[in-house]
Amino acid sequence: MSDGFFHEGDLVGVLTTQPLDRLLDYKAPEGGCQIGAYVEVPLGPRKVLGVVWGDGRGDWDISKVRSVIRVLDAPPMRAEMQEFLAKAGAYTLTPMTAMLRLATRAPGLSDPPSMRKIYRYGTGQVDRMTPARQKVLAVLEEYGGLAFTLKELAEQAGVGTSVVKGLVSQGAVREEDSPRDLPFPRLDPGLPGKALNADQAAAVETLNTGEGYATTLLKGVTGSGKTEVYLEAVAACLKQGRQALVLLPEIALTSEFLTRVEARFGARPAEWHSGVTMTERRRVWKMVGQGEAQFVVGARSALFLPYRDLGLIVVDEEHDTSYKQEDGVLYNARDMAVLRASLCGAKVVLASATPSLESWANAEAGKYRRVELKTRFGSAVMPDMRAIDMRVEDLPGGRWVSPTLQGEIAARIERGEQSLIFLNRRGYAPVTLCRACGNQIGCDHCDARMVEHRFLKRLMCHQCGETKPIPTTCPSCEAEDRLAPIGPGVERMGEEVSALFPDARVAVLSSDLYGTARQLKAQIEAIADGAADVIIGTQLVAKGHNFPLLTLVGVIDADLGLQGSDLRAAERTFQLMRQVAGRAGRAEKPGLALLQTFQPEHPVIRAILSGDEEGFWRAEAAEREEAGVPPFGRMAGIVLSGPEVGAVFDLGNHLARNDAPLRRVGAQVFGPAPAPIARIRGRHRVRLLVKAPKGVALQQALADWTRPLKLKGDLRLSIDIDPQTF
Ligand code: ADP
Ligand code: ZN
Numbered sequence: 001m002s003d004g005f006f007h008e009g010d011l012v013g014v015l016t017t018q019p020l021d022r023l024l025d026y027k028a029p030e031g032g033c034q035i036g037a038y039v040e041v042p043l044g045p046r047k048v049l050g051v052v053w054g055d056g057r058g059d060w061d062i063s064k065v066r067s068v069i070r071v072l073d074a075p076p077m078r079a080e081m082q083e084f085l086a087k088a089g090a091y092t093l094t095p096m097t098a099m100l101r102l103a104t105r106a107p108g109l110s111d112p113p114s115m116r117k118i119y120r121y122g123t124g125q126v127d128r129m130t131p132a133r134q135k136v137l138a139v140l141e142e143y144g145g146l147a148f149t150l151k152e153l154a155e156q157a158g159v160g161t162s163v164v165k166g167l168v169s170q171g172a173v174r175e176e177d178s179p180r181d182l183p184f185p186r187l188d189p190g191l192p193g194k195a196l197n198a199d200q201a202a203a204v205e206t207l208n209t210g211e212g213y214a215t216t217l218l219k220g221v222t223g224s225g226k227t228e229v230y231l232e233a234v235a236a237c238l239k240q241g242r243q244a245l246v247l248l249p250e251i252a253l254t255s256e257f258l259t260r261v262e263a264r265f266g267a268r269p270a271e272w273h274s275g276v277t278m279t280e281r282r283r284v285w286k287m288v289g290q291g292e293a294q295f296v297v298g299a300r301s302a303l304f305l306p307y308r309d310l311g312l313i314v315v316d317e318e319h320d321t322s323y324k325q326e327d328g329v330l331y332n333a334r335d336m337a338v339l340r341a342s343l344c345g346a347k348v349v350l351a352s353a354t355p356s357l358e359s360w361a362n363a364e365a366g367k368y369r370r371v372e373l374k375t376r377f378g379s380a381v382m383p384d385m386r387a388i389d390m391r392v393e394d395l396p397g398g399r400w401v402s403p404t405l406q407g408e409i410a411a412r413i414e415r416g417e418q419s420l421i422f423l424n425r426r427g428y429a430p431v432t433l434c435r436a437c438g439n440q441i442g443c444d445h446c447d448a449r450m451v452e453h454r455f456l457k458r459l460m461c462h463q464c465g466e467t468k469p470i471p472t473t474c475p476s477c478e479a480e481d482r483l484a485p486i487g488p489g490v491e492r493m494g495e496e497v498s499a500l501f502p503d504a505r506v507a508v509l510s511s512d513l514y515g516t517a518r519q520l521k522a523q524i525e526a527i528a529d530g531a532a533d534v535i536i537g538t539q540l541v542a543k544g545h546n547f548p549l550l551t552l553v554g555v556i557d558a559d560l561g562l563q564g565s566d567l568r569a570a571e572r573t574f575q576l577m578r579q580v581a582g583r584a585g586r587a588e589k590p591g592l593a594l595l596q597t598f599q600p601e602h603p604v605i606r607a608i609l610s611g612d613e614e615g616f617w618r619a620e621a622a623e624r625e626e627a628g629v630p631p632f633g634r635m636a637g638i639v640l641s642g643p644e645v646g647a648v649f650d651l652g653n654h655l656a657r658n659d660a661p662l663r664r665v666g667a668q669v670f671g672p673a674p675a676p677i678a679r680i681r682g683r684h685r686v687r688l689l690v691k692a693p694k695g696v697a698l699q700q701a702l703a704d705w706t707r708p709l710k711l712k713g714d715l716r717l718s719i720d721i722d723p724q725t726f
Pocket of ligand 1: 195200228229
C-alpha cells in the first residue's frame with residue numbers, strides 16, 4: 001500500500017457486515033482500491049458488503065485468497081470515520097461488524113446501478129380495485145410525496161411487484177427515473193436571521209468562538225430561543241463550507257421545524273429518520289458523503305452518516321432518554337456526538353431546558369462551556385406553578401382529577417383555551433400507596449418500589465427479585481386498609497375527563513394509540529391547531545411541541561417516578577415536570593401549571609415549584625457522588641435473555657458467582673434480577689448490574705468476565721454501558 005492505495009493483487013483486510021470477529025483477507029481488484037473503499041466481496045457462496053479497512057494479515061495460503069468483486073460507487077470511508085467506529089465500538093463493547101452495519105444503513109449501497117426507476121403516486125384512476133392494489137396505494141399515501149423502488153414498494157405493501165406494475169399501466173402509480181443523485185437545493189447561510197436579544201446574541205457569540213472541537217451546553221427555558229440561537233451556529237458552520245447536523249428526538253422531527261429551517265436558509269435540510277424511505281436514504285447517504293448535503297436533520301442514527309466535513313452537531317433536548325438506543329447497538333447519541341465531534345474537529349451544542357446531570361456536571365467541571373437563556377422570548381413567561389395537596393383534596397374514590405384542577409379546566413374550556421393533563425403512565429404495573437401517610441411500599445433490600453403483579457397476587461421488587469404478599473396494613477404508619485394501587489393509564493384518564501366534561505373535545509396522546517409515528521405527528525399538529533379542549537398525554541407531549549392555545553397544565557401524579565426503582569428518578573421527575581409545565585403559556589396568554597402531589601414538601605417537588613435548578617443539581621450531584629454512581633462512578637448493565645426464565649436465571653447466577661475479573665478492578669456485581677422490562681417479544685430478560693469506580697478499565701474487565709461464557713441454545717447476552725435505569 002502507498003498513500004492508502006492498494007494495487008491489483010495486493011492483500012487487503014476487509015471489514016464486512018457479517019458477524020465474524022476478524023477482518024477477512026482479499027486481493028485488491030483490477031484497478032486497485034483505496035483504503036476505506038466500500039466493496040463487494042465473496043463470502044462462501046454469497047456476496048457481501050464490506051469496507052477495505054487496512055492491510056491483509058497474509059496468514060492464509062495466498063493462492064486461496066479470493067479477489068474483491070467490485071468497488072462500489074461511493075466515496076471511501078474516511079480515516080476519521082474508521083476511528084469513530086472503532087472507538088464507539090470499543091466503548092460500547094460492540095463488535096466492529098455491528099458498527100459497520102450502523103454506518104451502512106443505506107440499504108441500497110450494494111444495489112446494481114441499473115435499478116434506477118422509482119415509483120410514486122400517479123393521477124390515473126384504477127378501473128378494478130383489489131385488496132392488493134389498495135395496499136400499494138395506502139403505502140404511497142402514508143408516505144406522502146416520497147418515492148420507492150419497485151422492490152421496496154412491493155415489500156412495504158406486502159404484495160408482488162406485478163401488482164405495482166399493474167397500477168403503473170393504469171397511471172395510478174407513476175414510474176420515473178431515480179432522482180437519487182440529484183443534489184439537494186443549496187442552503188444560503190447568508191440570509192438574515194432574526195434580530196437577537198442581548199442574551200441570545202451573547203450565546204451565539206460563545207457557540208461560535210474558537211476553531212475546532214468544543215462542546216457547549218445551551219440551557220434555556222422552553223421558548224427562550226434556543227433553536228433560534230443554534231440555527232445561528234448552523235449558519236456560521238455552513239458559511240465555513242462545513243456540514244451541520246441537528247439531532248432531535250424522533251418525535252420532535254416535525255414539519256414545523258423543517259419549515260423554520262427553510263425560512264432561515266431558503267431551503268430544506270436533508271432528513272434522516274424512520275419515516276424516510278429507502279430510496280431517499282440512499283440519496284441522503286450518498287450526498288452526505290459527497291458533501292452535497294450541507295445540513296442534515298435527523299434521529300440519532302444520523303450520527304453514523306459518512307459526512308465529508310462535519311463542523312457542527314446540535315443535540316436538541318439533550319437530556320431526552322430516547323437518545324439512548326435500547327435495541328441492537330446500545331449507545332447514547334449524546335455521548336457519541338461528543339466523541340465524533342472531538343475526532344473531526346467539530347463543535348457540539350447540547351440544548352435543553354433541563355440538562356442531564358451528566359452534562360451539567362461536565363459543565364461544572366469545565367469540560368463543556370455553558371451558556372444560558374434566562375427568559376422566554378417576547379412577552380411569554382414561565383407559567384405560575386403550584387402544588388395541589390392531594391391529602392386535603394376532597395376526591396371521590398376512583399377519580400384522579402382533583403376538584404381544584406377540575407375547576408381550572410372548566411374555566412379554560414369556557415374561555416376557549418386548552419388544558420393538558422399529564423400522566424406518564426402507559427399502563428405498566430402500578431405502585432402501592434398508603435392513602436393515610438403517602439408512603440409507597442418499598443423493597444426491604446433495595447431503594448426500589450414494590451410493583452404489584454396482578455396474576456401472581458404479590459408485590460415484587462424488580463431490582464433484586466424479592467416478592468411478598470400484598471399487605472393490608474401500611475408498613476409505615478400501620479393504618480389498616482388504606483393501601484391502594486395508584487396509576488391509572490392515560491386511557492382511563494380519558495374516560496374520567498370525558499365524564500367530567502361531556503361536551504368537551506378530549507384527545508388522548510399516547511404512542512400506543514397510533515399505528516405510526518406519522519399518524520401521531522398529524523394528531524399532535526391538529527391539536528396544536530385547536531382540535532381539542534383537553535389533551536391527556538404521556539411524556540410524548542413534553543417534547544418540543546408548540547401548543548399556542550394551551551394555558552393550563554395539570555400533572556395528575558407528580559410523585560410518580562419520585563421513588564422509582566432508579567437513582568435517576570429525581571432527575572427525571574424534575575426534568576419532566578419542568579418540561580411539561582413549560583408547555584403552558586407560550587403565546588401571549590399566561591400559563592398555569594398545577595402539580596397534584598401527596599408530598600408537597602418533598603425536596604424535589606419543592607425544587608420543581610421554586611425553579612431552583614442550581615440547588616437541585618447540587619443536591620442531586622452530591623447524592624450520586626456519595627453513592628459512587630454515574631457521572632461519578634461507572635455502571636454497566638448485562639442483560640441476559642432467552643425463551644425460558646429458569647435457564648436465563650441460571651446463566652445470570654453463574655456469571656454472578658464467577659466475578660473474579662470484575663473484583664480485580666474493584667468492580668461489584670449486583671443481581672441477577674428481572675430486567676426493567678422483564679419480557680419482550682416472548683423472551684425473558686434478566687439483568688446484572690456492575691458498578692465500578694471512575695477510571696478503571698471497565699470495558700476490558702467486562703470482556704474478560706463475559707468472554708468465557710458459552711451461550712447455549714437461544715440464550716443471548718448484551719452489555720449496556722451507562723444504562724439509563726439503574
Ligand atoms: P426554544 O428552542 O428555546 O424553545 P425557540 O427558538 O423555538 O425557543 O423560540 C421560541 C419562539 O420565539 C419561536 O417562535 C421563535 O421564532 C421566537 N423567537 C425567539 N427568538 C427570537 C428573536 N430573536 N426574534 C424573533 N422571534 C424570536
Ligand atoms: Zn429489592
